[in-house]
Amino acid sequence: MPNRxxxxxxxxxxxxxxxxxxxxxxxxxxxxxxxxxxxDLSIVVDERGNKNxxxxxxxxxxxxxxxxx
Numbered sequence: 426m427p428n429r430x431x432x433x434x435x436x437x438x439x440x441x442x443x444x445x446x447x448x449x450x451x452x453x454x455x456x457x458x459x460x461x462x463x464x465d466l467s468i469v470v471d472e473r474g475n476k477n478x479x480x481x482x483x484x485x486x487x488x489x490x491x492x493x494x
Contacts, residue, residue: 432481433463435487436460436463436468436487437463439459439460439487439489440460440461440462440463443459444459444460444489445457445458445459445489445490445491446458446459446460446470446487446488446489446490447486447487447488447489447490448470448479448484448486448487449484449485449486449487449488450479450483450484450485451483451484451485452483456470456472456477456479457472457490458470458471458472458473458477459471460487461476465481466480466481466482467479467480467481468481468484
């Protein structure tokens with residue numbers, strides 16, 4: 426399975442489950458929130474009511490987060 430398919434499937438599952446995630450950017454910045462949309466190049470993250478457009482090319486890691494925030 427190509428990496429792009431794996432990425433799309435994982436993010437789609439996070440969206441459908443409304444799973445809280447931690448997103449680590451390539452520059453080290455961390456975001457915590459819920460991914461609410463995606464397309465081929467970007468995702469929209471709801472971070473405590475603030476919606477942020479994040480380009481997938483800037484992301485290093487996306488991981489599930491326990492309900493700690």
